[in-house]
Amino acid sequence: MSHFAFPGVxxxxxxxxxxxGHIDYxxxxxxxxxxxxxxxHGFVLSSGTGMHVYLSKDESKELVAFGxxxxxxRATVIAQTSALLVEEVVERTVHAKHCGADGVMVLPPFFEGPTDDQGIIDFYSSVSEAGLPIIGxxxxxxxxxxxxxxxLQELSKIPNFVSVKDSSGDLAAQASLARTGVPTMNGADPLVPYALFAGAAGLIWGGANMAPKTCVALANAAQAQRWDEVREIWKALAPVMSLIWQGDYVQSVYAGAxxxxxxxxxPRRPLARLAADKHQALRDALAPLLEREVATV
Incomplete structure (x- = not known):
């Protein structure tokens, strides 16, 4: 992971x-x-976990600038600049560059956008003109x-396209992406140690909001190839990372954090806070992490 710009957590x-319901800066x-x-090791600003889709363009840009x-x-900065219009993605990406972001994360065209490979390639080629490293x-x-x-191999030929975040939840599919030699980042919380062992170059991790010290310790141990230590740390993390992946992901991360x-x-509307009947299960899953995680904020 040492030669990749966005290793670790x-x-x-x-x-x-x-x-x-206003952003609390x-x-x-x-x-x-x-x-x-x-x-x-790094931050993703205006992430999916950070409710990107429920922020206005101006709010997202202000959040990126402030963050x-x-x-x-002191850490790397990735800004999510996804939008429906390619011109808006470019605008947001240029803004992120001016704010000092180290890279951007961009969804492929969605909501009845092009689904053919050439359409996806053309989309990311347009975004690349903004001049920041792109994580698909x-x-x-x-x-x-x-x-x-x-x-992915075709996308990697685009200037500035450096990686893809895989949140499919399919470890075999992610390993196939990693075998292309293009840096692949894991975005599926329950797969973290397995993805790292399979060659993931870095992690984009929403669940780490709840237990950052433990998550960082795991990533550092994996980078040093201390796999016995990774396995022991994962025993504490696995219950909560599996639980939040089963549904109400964002609400669970907010509640657990x-x-x-x-x-x-x-969370901002239309998402509601986590249902009361799910709180105890989340609290029980987090219990093994309490001793390691002593928040000071």
Missing amino acids: NLAITTPFDAQ ARFEQLIEGYIAAGV AKVIAG YNVPQAVGIEVTPAL DMMGYGAGN
Whole structure:
């Protein structure tokens, strides 16, 4: 992972909201400082876990500008710049570059966009003109487009296209992407140690909002190829990472982070807070992590 620009834990950080549903920038700064202190290697701003789809364009751009300024080079910065219009993706990407972001994460065209390989290649070629490293996004269950190994090899020929985040949840499919030699990042929380063993170049990890120190310890152990240590750490993480992947992912991350002292308020509407009957199961799954995770934010 040492030759890749985004190794380790790239935290898909939650976006904190106040009681009125507005972005709470004071709290956002506190969270960033807490996660930096916990050792996270990078941040994904305006991530899916950070409710990108429920932020306006201006809110997302302001969030990226603010976050990058607070981080100030102490960790890498990836900004999600996904949008329906390619012109808007380029606009957001140019803005991220001006803010000092190290790269951008971009969904392929979605909601009745092109599904043929050439259409996907043309889309990312347009985004590449903004001049920032691009991380593509493979989440076929959500957008209806699969980044296959053959497509990934073609995308890697585009200037600035450096990686793909795989959130398919299919380890065999992700391993196939990694075998192309193009850096592949894992985005499926229950697969973390297996993906790292299979050659994932880095992690984009929403569940790490709840247990950043433990997640960083696992990534560092994997980078040093201390697989026995990885296995022991994963025993504590596996129950919660499997639980949140079963449904209500964003709501679960917000609730779990709050339980662990990294509260970001409630998710923004139309998402509701996690149902009360699911809280105890989440709390039980997090219990083995409490001793290691002592939030200071």
